[in-house]
C-alpha cells in the first residue's frame with residue numbers, strides 16, 4: 001500500500017495553508033465580544049456610550065437591538081448548535097463568560113478598545129458550578145432522554161453477583177472539566193456577496209454551520225456557503241455551530257462589509273463546549289481465582305441548565321471484559337455553565353480511567369499480574385448482546401504491547417533508581433464503538449488522468465485527505481499526485497459532522513462505493529489498474545463524474561436527509577449480527593523525582609486494533625498525538641472552577657496547562673493491522689478516539705506501582721504523591 | 723506588498739519602516755498594533771498564527787534581526803528600522819523547501835499544521851542558537867511552541883535531523 005507523506009504538508013510548512021481567519025477580504029471590519037462577568041443573573045443596564053465614542057466603531061450589537069435571529073437549536077436535539085442557548089437575544093445571563101455584546105469597528109485595535117469600555121450592571125442570582133453544590137439538580141438519563149441507546153445497560157444481576165463475590169473493589173473516580181484548546185482560536189470571517197453569506201471558519205461541520213445559520217437568519221440554506229479546507233485542530237470544540245456566527249452575519253449585513261472575528265483565547269473557554277466533570281463509582285467483584293463476576297458502573301456527568309449531553313460511558317465498560325453481570329447507570333447534574341460537549345474520546349477516556357484503575361486495584365487485591373488478568377478475562381463475544389464482535393484483537397494488543405514494552409521484567413515491588421527516582425509501570429486498555437455516518441462522495445475523472453474527489457468530510461489534522469488520496473490512488477493504480485481531495489466546503493457536496501473517529505471509515509465507505517461507480521462509468525474492470533486518461537478520452541466526454549452516498553448498516557434512509565441538512569445522524573448504525581469496536585492497549589512508564597515528586601513519562605507503548613491501517617503515516621501520528629493527550633489528561637489538564645465566581649478561571653495557555661515538547665518522551669506505536677471485512681469492504685475500523693482511551697489509566701496505574709498511591713482523580717498532581 | 727489602509731485614521735499614528743522577508747514596508751501604525759496583527763491583517767502574511775495573543779503558545783513566532791520573537795507581544799512600531807523574517811521568507815526563491823521544512827515533511831512533524839509555521843521558525847532559531855545539541859536540549863528549547871495535535875516526537879526528529887545536516 002502507498003506510504004504517502006501527509007497531503008498538505010508542504011502548504012503547512014511554508015505557511016501557505018489558509019485557515020479560516022487567514023482570509024482578509026477587502027474592507028474587512030473587526031468584531032470583538034463583551035462577556036458577562038457574573039455567574040448568573042440578568043443584565044439590568046448596558047452602557048455602550050463610551051464604547052460607541054471610540055473612533056472607528058461601527059456597531060455595537062446586544063439584546064437591546066433586535067438582531068432578527070432565532071436560536072439554531074441543540075445539536076443533539078434536532079438543532080445545529082453546541083447548545084440551545086443563543087446569547088444576545090435577551091437579558092438573561094446563564095453563566096459567566098456568556099457574550100452580552102458584540103462590538104464591530106474598522107480596526108481590531110478600535111474594536112478591542114471599545115469592547116473594554118462597554119459597562120454592564122447585573123442583578124445576580126445564586127449559581128452552581130460543581131457537582132454536589134446547592135442547586136445542582138440531578139436527573140436520571142434513561143428518564144430524561146428516553147432513547148434506546150441511552151438506557152441503562154443491564155446484564156444478569158450485578159448487585160447480587162457483587163455481594164456474592166469473594167474479592168470486591170469499590171472506588172469513586174473523577175475527571176474533568178477540561179477544555180479542548182485547539183491551537184486555532186475560534187473565529188470566523190463572514191461576508192455577504194449579494195444575497196449569499198460566505199463563511200470562512202475552521203469547523204468540523206460546515207453542514208451544521210450552513211444549516212444552522214440559514215435557520216437563524218431565516219434564509220434558504222443554498223444562500224449560505226461555508227469554506228474550511230484547513231482546520232487548526234478541533235478535538236470536538238468545533239463540532240457544531242457556535243453562537244458567535246449569526247450575530248456576525250447580522251453585523252456584516254448591517255455594516256455592509258465583511259467582518260472578521262477571532263476570539264481571545266480566554267473567551268474560548270466559555271464560547272464553546274468542554275469536557276464535563278464525570279464522577280464514576282465502579283464496583284468490581286471477582287472470585288479468588290481472578291475471574292471477573294460483576295461490574296457496576298454508575299456515572300454522574302455535569303450538564304448545563306439548558307441541555308443534556310447524551311452520555312455513553314458504560315457502552316465500553318460493559319465490553320472490555322467477559323463479565324456475566326453488569327449494570328450501568330448514567331445521570332446528569334445540571335450546573336450553571338455553557339453546555340458541555342464532545343472532547344476527544346468524550347466519554348470513553350474518562351470511563352476507561354475509572355474502569356481500568358479499578359481493575360488495577362482488583363489485580364492488586366488478588367495478586368494477579370494486570371496483563372495476565374486482562375488476557376484471562378478477555379471477552380470472546382459481546383457480553384451485553386451475546387453477538388460476536390466484528391473483530392476483536394484486544395488480546396493481541398496486550399501481548400504485542402507487553403513484548404514491546406518488556407513487561408515481563410515487571411516486579412510487584414517497583415524498582416528505584418540510584419538517585420531515589422521512583423519508577424512504575426502501568427497498563428490499561430480501551431475500546432471505542434465503530435460509528436459510521438451518511439456520507440456523499442463525488443469523483444471527477446478528466447482526460448488528463450486526474451481525479452478530483454469531493455467528499456463530505458473535514459481535514460482537522462487527522463489526515464483524512466491523505467487517507468482518501470491513498471485509497472483512490474491504490475484502487476485505480478495511479479500516482480497519488482494525480483488525485484485531489486476536496487473536503488470542508490459546502491459548495492462541493494453536503495457534509496455530515498466529522499467527529500467520533502467516524503471520518504475515515506465513513507468517507508472511505510463512500511469513496512469506495514464511488515470508485516465502483518467510476519470504474520463502471522469508465523468501462524473499466526472491477527479491479528486492477530485503470531488508465532484514467534484513456535478511459536475518459538474514449539468516453540468522448542471532458543470528464544466522467546460519479547457520485548455515491550453511503551451510510552452504516554441499519555441506518556434509516558432519513559439519516560441521509562439529515563446529513564444533507566447538516567444535522568447529526570442520530571440513529572444507527574445498527575449492525576445486524578455483530579457489534580463493532582476498536583481496541584487498544586497502552587503501557588506506560590513513569591519516573592517520579594525523589595525530591596520534587598515531579599512525575600515524568602519517559603516512554604509509552606500503544607498497540608491498536610483499528611482493523612486495516614488506512615494510512616500508516618497519519619495513523620501513527622494520530623496515536624502519538626493521542627498519547628500526548630493522555631499524558632496531558634493524566635498529569636496536567638483541569639479547568640478550575642470556583643463556587644464564588646462561576647465560569648472557568650484558568651482561561652489561558654499559561655494556566656490551562658497542556659503538554660509541551662519537554663514533557664514527552666518516547667512513544668512507540670504498533671498496529672495489529674488485521675482488516676475487519678465484516679464491518680466494511682475496506683476492512684477499516686476507527687482510530688482517532690480509541691487511541692486516547694486508557695492512556696490516563698495506564699499512567700495512573702504506573703503511578704500507583706511506583707508510589708503505592710492510588711490517585712482516583714485526574715489530573716494527578718505532585719501533591720498526590722508526596 | 724499591498725498595504726491595507728486603516729479607515730479610521732488614529733490620532734497617534736507612528737510612521738514605521740522595516741523590512742519583511744527582505745522587502746521594505748512603510749506604514750502608519752497605531753502603537754497598540756502588534757507585529758502579528760500587522761503582518762496578518764495589513765501585509766497579508768498569514769503564515770504566522772494567533773494561538774493566544776499572550777506570548778504563551780509560540781504560534782506567532784517570527785525572527786527579528788535573526789532572533790526568534792513572539793510577534794503577538796511585540797508592538798509593530800518597535801520593528802522600526804529592523805528586519806523581520808516570517809515563514810513566508812524561509813523557502814528558497816524558486817519555492818524549494820528549506821532543509822528544516824523538508825525535515826518537518828519527512829518526519830511528519832505536524833498534523834493540523836496550525837502551530838507549524840511557529841515551530842519551524844523556532845526550530846531554525848533553536849539550531850542557530852546552538853541549542854540543538856541533544857534530544858533533551860531540543861525538547862527544552864522547543865517547549866515555547868505548543869502543539870495541541872501532539873506532534874512533538876516528529877518535531878524533535880525534524881529539528882534533530884536538520885541540525886545534524888547543518889553540522890554536516
Ligand code: FES
Nearest residue numbers: 773775777780794
Ligand atoms: S499567539 Fe503569540 S505566543 Fe501565542
Ligand code: FES
Nearest residue numbers: 833835869870871
Ligand atoms: S500540528 Fe496541530 S497544533 Fe501542532
